[in-house]
Amino acid sequence: MQSITNTVDIGNGQKGIEILIGQVTVREAFKVRTSEQTACNYYEIEVGPGVYDITKTVGHGTEWVMIRYTGIITDEHFVNRLFHASSIAEKRDIGKPSRRAARQMYGYMAAEQFATNPDWELAEDWSIEMITRSHDPLPGRSERRPYKSYALKAPTTQEGGA
Numbered sequence: 001m002q003s004i005t006n007t008v009d010i011g012n013g014q015k016g017i018e019i020l021i022g023q024v025t026v027r028e029a030f031k032v033r034t035s036e037q038t039a040c041n042y043y044e045i046e047v048g049p050g051v052y053d054i055t056k057t058v059g060h061g062t063e064w065v066m067i068r069y070t071g072i073i074t075d076e077h078f079v080n081r082l083f084h085a086s087s088i089a090e091k092r093d094i095g096k097p098s099r100r101a102a103r104q105m106y107g108y109m110a111a112e113q114f115a116t117n118p119d120w121e122l123a124e125d126w127s128i129e130m131i132t133r134s135h136d137p138l139p140g141r142s143e144r145r146p147y148k149s150y151a152l153k154a155p156t157t158q159e160g161g162a
Helices: 107-116
Strands: 004-011 015-024 032-036 041-047 049-057 062-068 071-077 100-105 119-122 125-137 143-152
Touching: 004 049, 015 107, 032 100, 049 107, 062 107, 100 107, 107 119, 107 125, 107 143
Parallel strands: none
Antiparallel strands: 004 015, 015 049, 015 119, 032 041, 041 071, 049 062, 062 100, 125 143
């Protein structure tokens, strides 16, 4: 699989770049709760097994990695009035398909998943950089505590052509 780059609308009339960088295989169904305008308004979505795209979005001076899952709405909770939560709205969307379930993360978090989780497949033209670092010693101790740091490496473009 090769990465694919698209221009996308990221809000407020701003354009950004979205790059398909990989895919994740989901082997067992799981549920995701997504909040709407307030925390008391939510959908619960059951995501089924399948293969889902992983994209990196760049825009507004930020970068993030996103997995957009599809699933079926199994529960919802909305109030009729914003300031009087005693009145619950009718549940109308249960059983309908939804693309609201998503996971958003920093690039280094996705890089670690690509490096350590066999269900995550990175696009052929991307790579992972791993560096072993160490924390400063704890007070009263002399040893340093090593850990691994991961980063996504974008494909390099060759200047000048063939």
